[in-house]
Amino acid sequence: MKLNESGLDRIIRGTFGLTLIILYSTGIATGVLGNVCFVLGGFLLITATVGFCPFYALIKFQTKKKLQD
Helix, strand or coil, X not given: CCCCCCHHXXXXXXXXXXXXXXXXXXXXXXXXXXXXXXXXXXXXXXXXXXXXXXXHHHCCCCCCCXXXX
């Protein structure tokens, strides 16, 4: 599994994921919207932590620059 997210991408994902988890945890987002926030927030936090996005891999996209040989 190669990293496919840049540092900035990971920071943005982590921040947005944490925000969604907080919306769910505080009860601001409830019901179906709350569940979507929780699941999406968790996914974003995990991908930010590991630096790999399976969706990026599926469409062969990456925000991380390749190292020069």
